[in-house]
Amino acid sequence: MRVHEPKRSRLRKVAAFVPDCAILFKRLLGDRRVPRWAKVVLAVAVGYLAIPFDLVPDFIPVLGQLDDALVVAGAVALVARAAGRDVVEELWPGSERGLRVVLALAR
Numbered sequence: 001m002r003v004h005e006p007k008r009s010r011l012r013k014v015a016a017f018v019p020d021c022a023i024l025f026k027r028l029l030g031d032r033r034v035p036r037w038a039k040v041v042l043a044v045a046v047g048y049l050a051i052p053f054d055l056v057p058d059f060i061p062v063l064g065q066l067d068d069a070l071v072v073a074g075a076v077a078l079v080a081r082a083a084g085r086d087v088v089e090e091l092w093p094g095s096e097r098g099l100r101v102v103l104a105l106a107r
Contacts, residue, residue, distance in 0.1 A: 017094065017101070021102070024076075024088070028088070034079060034087065035082050038079045038082040041078050041079070045075035048071055049072070054067055054068065069105075072105070073106070076102055077107070080103070080106035088103065088106065
């Protein structure tokens with residue numbers, strides 16, 4: 001039987017995941033093992049995430065954040081294929097659980 005973790009703890013983990021992804025993107029952009037075209041994809045993804053408007057506005061529950069999650073997942077998937085999953089694993093700054101999520105998104 002699995003013990004449920006408190007809601008506050010889950011929220012902290014989710015809140016830490018976003019900055020971990022930002023750090024990962026920064027590290028990938030600076031890593032020479034990542035091909036130039038993959039860095040362009042990362043830069044476009046960062047730009048899309050940084051602009052204040054999205055294809056699906058963030059004020060729409062769930063769907064508003066889903067497009068951002070899909071952009072992150074697509075960018076990580078491309079980089080993982082181009083540079084290797086081991087590079088993503090090496091540069092990931094967060095928890096093991098967060099890394100598993102990132103690698104699952106990269107499939």
